[in-house]
Amino acid sequence: MKALNVRNFSLKHTLESGQAFRIHPKDGYYYFTVGNKVLKLKQDGNELYYDCNKGINDVFIRNLFSLDEDYCSITGTLGSDPFIADAIKNTYGIRIINQDPWECLVSYICSSNSSVMGVKRSVDRISKMFGKRILFDGMEFHSFPERLGNMGELKSCGLGFRARHLSETASQVNREKLILLKQQPYAEAKSQLIKLKGVGPKISDCILLYSLGFRQAFPVDRWIKRIVQHAYFRGKSIPDSKIREFASSRFGDHAGYAQLFLYAARKKFITLQ
DNA sequence: TTCCAGGTCGTTT
DNA sequence: AAACGACATGGA
Numbered sequence: 437m438k439a440l441n442v443r444n445f446s447l448k449h450t451l452e453s454g455q456a457f458r459i460h461p462k463d464g465y466y467y468f469t470v471g472n473k474v475l476k477l478k479q480d481g482n483e484l485y486y487d488c489n490k491g492i493n494d495v496f497i498r499n500l501f502s503l504d505e506d507y508c509s510i511t512g513t514l515g516s517d518p519f520i521a522d523a524i525k526n527t528y529g530i531r532i533i534n535q536d537p538w539e540c541l542v543s544y545i546c547s548s549n550s551s552v553m554g555v556k557r558s559v560d561r562i563s564k565m566f567g568k569r570i571l572f573d574g575m576e577f578h579s580f581p582e583r584l585g586n587m588g589e590l591k592s593c594g595l596g597f598r599a600r601h602l603s604e605t606a607s608q609v610n611r612e613k614l615i616l617l618k619q620q621p622y623a624e625a626k627s628q629l630i631k632l633k634g635v636g637p638k639i640s641d642c643i644l645l646y647s648l649g650f651r652q653a654f655p656v657d658r659w660i661k662r663i664v665q666h667a668y669f670r671g672k673s674i675p676d677s678k679i680r681e682f683a684s685s686r687f688g689d690h691a692g693y694a695q696l697f698l699y700a701a702r703k704k705f706i707t708l709q
Numbered sequence: 710t711t712c713c714a715g716g717t718c719g720t721t722t
Numbered sequence: 723a724a725a726c727g728a729c730a731t732g733g734a
Contacts, residue, residue: 454715544715551714554732596730601717636717657715675724699715712734722725 437476437485440494444507446529447479453700455533455646457543457556458563458580467572469563470500471536472579474572489572502531510693517686519667523697523705530700532692533646537614539580540647545601545634547642561593582611601634608632614648622650637676645692654683654691659702666705 451459451466458469468475476487486497498504511528515521535543539559546558559580566581566589584590584606590599609632617625625648629640638655645653656664656676664679665671674682687694698705 545717547714548716549714549729550716550731551733554714557732591730594731596732597717597728598730634717638716642715655715658713659715677723702715714731714733716729718728720726720728722723 437478437487438494440484440486440497441482442479442484442503443482444511444529445479445484445501445503445531446527447477447484449527449530449700450501450533451477453527453530453696454552455696456535457552457559459556462575467575467577469570469577469580471539472568472570474570474577476573489570489577500534502534505531507531510690514687514690514694514697517694520687520694520697523701526704527697527700530696532651532696534649535647536580536611537617537643537647538582538609538611540643541605541609541614541632541635542580542584542602544639544642545605546595546598548598548601548634548639550598558593558595558598562590562595565589565593598634604633605635614643617644618648622652625650626653637680645695651692652684652689654680654687654695656680656683657699659706660695660698663698663702663705 447466451468460467464478466477468477473492474489478485511524515524542562543555543559547555563578563580566585567578570577570579584602587599587603590602595602617628622644625644626640629635629643630637638657641653641655644650645655656679661676661679665674668682683691683694
């Protein structure tokens, strides 16, 4: 395995945060499937050990886990907010994973009114049905497919009503189109994504934050809504649009990281209501 | 059995 | 603009 020196990074917190879904812990290692690659990862202190079924290098890993972002600056700024500071303490070292936009789009369409476990199951089934088989470390994995099948095949993946959304959206975009959105301003890229079936304000923010580099995106799901209402609005019910406005004005360009910390620590915040 | 899960869509105030 | 119910599936 190759070794990479890392600072202010927690592989565990990053991979277990629910950003990406194709993660399989086994025998002290994490197997993380990314596109057509299977990464084998383990962290020991400041050393990150990695292996892959294909040739990769440190640059790939540093980009994948946003390791070149100034973590101290981000956490220092956000830490002036006592509530975020508490969240940071719980999951220090968590980083944003730069996912492939196509896989990210499909994954988060599957997340609609589902659970993290449910999304993992959905994405695994899609990969198994349409992706290519990969043998690595004596185990079987599947690449993420470039194209999805027809409605009938998608329905057989147990996707429920999401199959229709996926089918329609898959016929309208591809990876290249999604990558072009990186050149647009945040608001413009978001309005383009929302035109897609099964993609609304929340899922578009996930795609923008987790695969297109927009760190000002603040995905508001039912957990974040509850936490923000509890922490900043005395538990009062606030529409999602107002929560996004609040996050933008309070966290600015670091809103994405603020959301990541809050979401990763969500169990703690909800249980102490 | 009932409730809930990283929401979105179409319809109605 | 905001509120509301339907939507497929599966785990607890």
